[in-house]
Amino acid sequence: MAETDSPSLADVAAPPALEARAVTKRFGAVEVLKGVSMTFRRGEITAIVGDNGAGKSTFMKVLAGEYRPDGGELLVDGRPATLLSTKDAQRFGIETVYQDLALAPDLTVAENVYLGRELVAPGLAGRLGVLDRPRMTARSREIMLGLGARLKSYAVPAQSLSGGQRQCVAIARALNWARNAVMLDEPTAALGARQREMVYGAIRGAAARDLAVLLISHDLPQVLELADRVIVLRQGLAVADLAPRDVGVRDVVDIMLGAGKAA
Amino acid sequence: MAETDSPSLADVAAPPALEARAVTKRFGAVEVLKGVSMTFRRGEITAIVGDNGAGKSTFMKVLAGEYRPDGGELLVDGRPATLLSTKDAQRFGIETVYQDLALAPDLTVAENVYLGRELVAPGLAGRLGVLDRPRMTARSREIMLGLGARLKSYAVPAQSLSGGQRQCVAIARALNWARNAVMLDEPTAALGARQREMVYGAIRGAAARDLAVLLISHDLPQVLELADRVIVLRQGLAVADLAPRDVGVRDVVDIMLGAGKAA
Amino acid sequence: MTPSTLDDGALAAATDEREPGLLGRLGGATAFWMALVLFGLVALFSAISPQNAFLNVGNFFTIALNASQLTLLALGMTYLLGARQLDLSIAANVVLASILSAKTITALMPAPGGNALGAILCGMVVALVAGTLFGLVNGLLVTRLKLSSFLATLATSTIGLGAALVITSGANVPGLPRVLQTSFGIYRIGGVVPVPVVIALAAAAVLWFFLAKTRFGVRTLAIGSAPEAARRAGIAVDRQLMTLFGMMGFLCGLTAILDISRFATTNIGGHQTDAMQAIAAAVIGGTSLFGGSASVVGAVIGALIPVVLGTGLVIMRVDSFYQLIAVGLIVIVAVAIDQRRRAGQA
Amino acid sequence: MTPSTLDDGALAAATDEREPGLLGRLGGATAFWMALVLFGLVALFSAISPQNAFLNVGNFFTIALNASQLTLLALGMTYLLGARQLDLSIAANVVLASILSAKTITALMPAPGGNALGAILCGMVVALVAGTLFGLVNGLLVTRLKLSSFLATLATSTIGLGAALVITSGANVPGLPRVLQTSFGIYRIGGVVPVPVVIALAAAAVLWFFLAKTRFGVRTLAIGSAPEAARRAGIAVDRQLMTLFGMMGFLCGLTAILDISRFATTNIGGHQTDAMQAIAAAVIGGTSLFGGSASVVGAVIGALIPVVLGTGLVIMRVDSFYQLIAVGLIVIVAVAIDQRRRAGQA
Amino acid sequence: RDKVEIAFLPGQVGIPFYSTMQCGAQKAAAEFDVTMSWAGPADWDVALQQPFIDAAVQLKPQGIVLAPTDGGALITQVQELEAKGTPVITVDAPLNEPVETQNIQSNHRLGGEAAAGAMAEVAGDEGSFLAIGMRPGLPDIDARVEGFVETFKRAHPKAKLLPIAYPETSSTKAAQQVAAAIQSTPDLKGVYVTHSAAATGAAAAILEAGKRGDIKLVSFDADPQQVNDLRDGVYDALIVQQPYQMGYDAIRTLAGLIRKEIPRASVEHDHFLPFVVVTQRNMDDPAVARSFYTTTCN
Numbered sequence A, B: 001m002a003e004t005d006s007p008s009l010a011d012v013a014a015p016p017a018l019e020a021r022a023v024t025k026r027f028g029a030v031e032v033l034k035g036v037s038m039t040f041r042r043g044e045i046t047a048i049v050g051d052n053g054a055g056k057s058t059f060m061k062v063l064a065g066e067y068r069p070d071g072g073e074l075l076v077d078g079r080p081a082t083l084l085s086t087k088d089a090q091r092f093g094i095e096t097v098y099q100d101l102a103l104a105p106d107l108t109v110a111e112n113v114y115l116g117r118e119l120v121a122p123g124l125a126g127r128l129g130v131l132d133r134p135r136m137t138a139r140s141r142e143i144m145l146g147l148g149a150r151l152k153s154y155a156v157p158a159q160s161l162s163g164g165q166r167q168c169v170a171i172a173r174a175l176n177w178a179r180n181a182v183m184l185d186e187p188t189a190a191l192g193a194r195q196r197e198m199v200y201g202a203i204r205g206a207a208a209r210d211l212a213v214l215l216i217s218h219d220l221p222q223v224l225e226l227a228d229r230v231i232v233l234r235q236g237l238a239v240a241d242l243a244p245r246d247v248g249v250r251d252v253v254d255i256m257l258g259a260g261k262a263a
Numbered sequence C, D: 001m002t003p004s005t006l007d008d009g010a011l012a013a014a015t016d017e018r019e020p021g022l023l024g025r026l027g028g029a030t031a032f033w034m035a036l037v038l039f040g041l042v043a044l045f046s047a048i049s050p051q052n053a054f055l056n057v058g059n060f061f062t063i064a065l066n067a068s069q070l071t072l073l074a075l076g077m078t079y080l081l082g083a084r085q086l087d088l089s090i091a092a093n094v095v096l097a098s099i100l101s102a103k104t105i106t107a108l109m110p111a112p113g114g115n116a117l118g119a120i121l122c123g124m125v126v127a128l129v130a131g132t133l134f135g136l137v138n139g140l141l142v143t144r145l146k147l148s149s150f151l152a153t154l155a156t157s158t159i160g161l162g163a164a165l166v167i168t169s170g171a172n173v174p175g176l177p178r179v180l181q182t183s184f185g186i187y188r189i190g191g192v193v194p195v196p197v198v199i200a201l202a203a204a205a206v207l208w209f210f211l212a213k214t215r216f217g218v219r220t221l222a223i224g225s226a227p228e229a230a231r232r233a234g235i236a237v238d239r240q241l242m243t244l245f246g247m248m249g250f251l252c253g254l255t256a257i258l259d260i261s262r263f264a265t266t267n268i269g270g271h272q273t274d275a276m277q278a279i280a281a282a283v284i285g286g287t288s289l290f291g292g293s294a295s296v297v298g299a300v301i302g303a304l305i306p307v308v309l310g311t312g313l314v315i316m317r318v319d320s321f322y323q324l325i326a327v328g329l330i331v332i333v334a335v336a337i338d339q340r341r342r343a344g345q346a
Numbered sequence E: 001r002d003k004v005e006i007a008f009l010p011g012q013v014g015i016p017f018y019s020t021m022q023c024g025a026q027k028a029a030a031e032f033d034v035t036m037s038w039a040g041p042a043d044w045d046v047a048l049q050q051p052f053i054d055a056a057v058q059l060k061p062q063g064i065v066l067a068p069t070d071g072g073a074l075i076t077q078v079q080e081l082e083a084k085g086t087p088v089i090t091v092d093a094p095l096n097e098p099v100e101t102q103n104i105q106s107n108h109r110l111g112g113e114a115a116a117g118a119m120a121e122v123a124g125d126e127g128s129f130l131a132i133g134m135r136p137g138l139p140d141i142d143a144r145v146e147g148f149v150e151t152f153k154r155a156h157p158k159a160k161l162l163p164i165a166y167p168e169t170s171s172t173k174a175a176q177q178v179a180a181a182i183q184s185t186p187d188l189k190g191v192y193v194t195h196s197a198a199a200t201g202a203a204a205a206i207l208e209a210g211k212r213g214d215i216k217l218v219s220f221d222a223d224p225q226q227v228n229d230l231r232d233g234v235y236d237a238l239i240v241q242q243p244y245q246m247g248y249d250a251i252r253t254l255a256g257l258i259r260k261e262i263p264r265a266s267v268e269h270d271h272f273l274p275f276v277v278v279t280q281r282n283m284d285d286p287a288v289a290r291s292f293y294t295t296t297c298n
């Protein structure tokens, strides 16, 4: 059984922002998560690494309320919580960037950034739900520029964006709304060098704002540089909880693949 | 105007496998490609790098017959060619891995690998188009294992695969069918360390098989290690044609962003 | 060999803040083109119809009157299609609501000569409530039981029609007060504008506003564009769909009111093709069958085109069999050109 | 702190080569569940119907006979839906093909008493060719003019019906030889199995084979699952769609043959709900409206369920208005349970 | 007397015409000790009626009354039934070949002719006239249209007939077509409608155009609403069939045949019931009022 809790740098007295205990998840006959436990503390960047198909995305979707776990429990701020939907997770201030992004292709960039939390005009018009499009566009541009993405127009539909631009939209959305925790599933896979730097900066900023940050990434050198803790998932099990200072990329890969065992 | 032809290492006498001359492409009012010229020679790995939104994917789609260029011309094996559809490109032996992969989510892994080129049973049954599913599955497994992807089942629909597994399917397909050129748009973005190594190995193998290889990637260190030529695209223009031996990541980034000019 | 910078295109300085995305998504371009087609048809019929029979205000409003019910239904369908849903039960809903409404009115009618206003108002409320409830039942089947809206509304269509027939034993409800017709259903405000036209246009204006300008519209299209993404973004997809189905039901109730007040009777057998017509009107106007893009203006135009065609061809004395062929051909040509136009732009 | 390996689950050694994906995609699970529903209904009606009126071979084949035309249409629709297309013009196609066929037969008929076989065969060929051509026209509109199949076939539906009416001046074609009916349309092989049932089952078997076993089936579903991906994979999407629309048209021609030979007359005024019924049968059987998954067996079952229900309820002397309600409710319940079952598995 | 079992297969249930027929049949069933089943489709379509016929045959009734939704389709089946000794009487419409024991109908063609007479009487025989069908291919409705058109053309050569309109069962479409006709034909004098949905649509269009009284409206049938409308001056004449009598006669004859109280030979194949032409002037005559359709018996 996985036991990834470790007396980390963060204040042990404060309950973790998010905690998973012995979470299991199966699809049909295939058991994808075999009992994963993990804690995520405020101000800490926790990275999850693992081979393709290890179950990283599945685990994150459980935390996001997208999948219901078959077993185990989730705790938010130390209290057991049942996340029946992504809306529940958002109510707890947990925001997510999915590996497949989840943009509405027909909607504009600004509308995608504000999807589900549109800015409305002041006064009566706002009561009717009238959008404040200029402000949505202006703010979206700000956020996107902060991530290094320069767009010609914020009124084009998301489907006409390049791969990296799309990824920036998804990241912008999550970082803009998270209050408790933000979870990012390979957020920089499609990003250029500059954008990647800026996104990593934004992730550091989120941690500094006292959010719990969960980062899934295959970019091991970056992960080791950025994360406070690195947890290795292998075939549905959390097999290691590493401190980045102490390990190299080679070590992590070995653990990911189950080739050598570090002690 | 871009002028990226350079007397490279490859034999100048043989016509390039694929050549683009002054290709332009606009979407509505936005000019995405402003006249891009490039040659791809057999046995050579040509990398295209550039900032997000520079036009890399658009350029590749023009080469793949997915978009029709607004101006300029394409040459295959030195002869002008009009690619009206991806089918035309395939007829010339050009295979493509798209950034957004293009799998059929409801079809199985094996069916996706063989999509459009299904294996049929021998004899009369084959004349009727009866599939040889066992052989398709067995061969798919082989190819996928060669890329480091281990799947529990090759009969699950592609939509239930993890991000990296999906990417492997798309790569497997392209590498399996290319005869003249293979173009890969950020093929390793979702891959784990081991898979990435194996895919790079496969790409080298493709070049060794005398294919022209076009690689789009944001992983600059890897690109510099792997490619024979690195072409930098900036805002729809090919602004530099570099020999990887002579430059570092920093130089490339500077050119990508237009910050400094190397001469 | 040293790296060589070959060119350095100037930065495209101006950022472009027009809203092509919005226009496209709201089916604006198609709606605009179809409006041209509509005006072209009107001009054509005006030019060639004998004795200016086509080109006069009275005739235009008669056409609008005949399109008013379809317009209401097409509006609701536009929202539903925008959200990747549809409602095949609208005919049954209209029939059921009109029957309940008519039953109410005839039951509450005072003695002849008395003031029927109270009874009529009650009847109207009944129609709207019944229609909305019917729509909400569809919504429940789609959101709770997770049925596809196609199957769910096909089934409630059958059930609703069955219920209507059981209630009436299959006969139309007789005895509606004539005043309902004369001072509402076919009354022309200022002697010119028929009441149903005003109602349909008002509904169109309100729904245009909500689709183009508000959160409600954006969320509707978000659900249609990518249901998963909308759900993940925390949009209460189920509640939104309930609202949309309820709204469609409300519009069915409104249509039922117009139906009984125009014709002073119910018409149990007469709405069979309503759902198809409403979907066709919406789609001709630029709304996508696969969600994510919708146009209220287009729906109004899409509802008008067949009526204009029908009226014009009757005025031209085209035999009704050839009319069918003509309508089909014109739709194909108009839509095909729109298609080509859009492909050219992309 | 040193890195600590906490656990090392053993490799799941066995790779699983069953084909859940295939079964699911071919709508197998739903088809299986709907088959259970069908048998349940048969058992129920057999148990409670008076005088064993339901439970006898003759009645079963009568039911199959009544479902045979719908089955043919549902088969074609299953393929089209699998490829994310649909055909709303099948009713017009059937009517037009049956009229042309009937006209041919009556024109070629020898003097009374002569052998009508030649005329009948010519008529059948005409029906098949006309139906196929009609389908190919739909295919052309979809592939060349890039119309959505919804709008294209809605338009050709109108045009086709108009053409049929122009040809016949609106009257059904009289004077078909009775032998067509007695020795084909309602003839029972061995006194038991009606010819139309054999034809429908044969068509189902062939189409099942092609969908489940061949390249043609995989490509059809690939197009429906992700048209872009199919195109990029070099599948000749347009040619495949032409084939599918042509096939649907051929099946319409076959249906037309059954129609005129069962009823010994054309039925211009009927067939209006054919398209909806065919789509419903396919969808009930587990075919997705949004492409990528289709079930031939399901389509057959989906075509049988309403006929079994109808016949059973008539035998039970349930009033036809209540029948409508019952059919709707049963569809909802059956599909909702299927939905729940599938959600539970995922 | 033993009970006799008879299956009555109407062409469409619910509409007042058949409900009235049902009342007549029930009356006769009670009088002549008949167990009668009554089942038919909710819409007029041979493919929809077929299962009802099949199901009824499964129960092996002693006699069948059938309102055939198609004159050609059901011939063979009726022939087989007759051959097996189950007498069949068709009502409302005949089969294309006289294979059944008897056909009781009000010849729709004659109805159309009667309508032509009534129209000429109320609207004169000059100017333009419009006849409205339902959808082509329905023999009864088509016969009503043809009877009108041909008689009117022949008897009133000065009158102009507009192309026939086919609004299906939609009042809205009917209203649109009539409105267009009014628009384009200033001398439109009369509209003849063959079914009630078209009638309501036409009435609304005439009213909307402010032409009530100027444009005469003659309709088939006498649904309760139509009778009200006749009184209110919406219609100028109604051509009324006798469905009650049809139902009554069919059951009476069939019961007699099965009990062999009536010799088969004495039953003539064709049994025509006359039409009643109702106008505002004669509608209060009790003999005429008896022919109005009802939705419930008594």
Ligand SMILES: Nc1ncnc2c1ncn2[C@@H]1O[C@H](COP(=O)(O)OP(=O)(O)OP(=O)(O)O)[C@@H](O)[C@H]1O
Pocket (backbone or CB within 6 Å): A027, A030, A032, A050, A051, A052, A053, A054, A055, A056, A057, A058, A059, A099, B152, B159, B160, B161, B162, B163, B164, B165, B190, B192
């Ligand atoms: N909906 C599903 N149905 C069936 N199997 C699934 C489903 N989702 C995921 N799986 C399987 O679960 C395993 C883990 O998938 P997951 O997406 O969590 O991997 P991952 O660690 O995120 O991999 P990657 O690095 O490639 O993104 C994979 O083998 C995948 O095939």
Ligand SMILES: Nc1ncnc2c1ncn2[C@@H]1O[C@H](COP(=O)(O)OP(=O)(O)OP(=O)(O)O)[C@@H](O)[C@H]1O
Pocket (backbone or CB within 6 Å): A152, A159, A160, A161, A162, A163, A164, A165, A190, A192, B027, B030, B032, B050, B051, B052, B053, B054, B055, B056, B057, B058, B059, B099
């Ligand atoms: N179909 C389209 N319609 C309108 N604009 C488009 C379309 N496709 C691409 N663009 C625009 O063209 C530009 C280049 O896009 P492209 O996808 O080629 O970039 P890229 O170099 O591949 O970027 P990335 O590294 O992010 O994948 C972007 O600004 C994008 O918004």
Ligand SMILES: [Mg+2]
Pocket (backbone or CB within 6 Å): A056, A057, A058, A099, A185, B162, B163, B164
């Ligand atoms: Mg993943």
Ligand SMILES: [Mg+2]
Pocket (backbone or CB within 6 Å): A162, A163, A164, B056, B057, B058, B099, B185
């Ligand atoms: Mg790209």
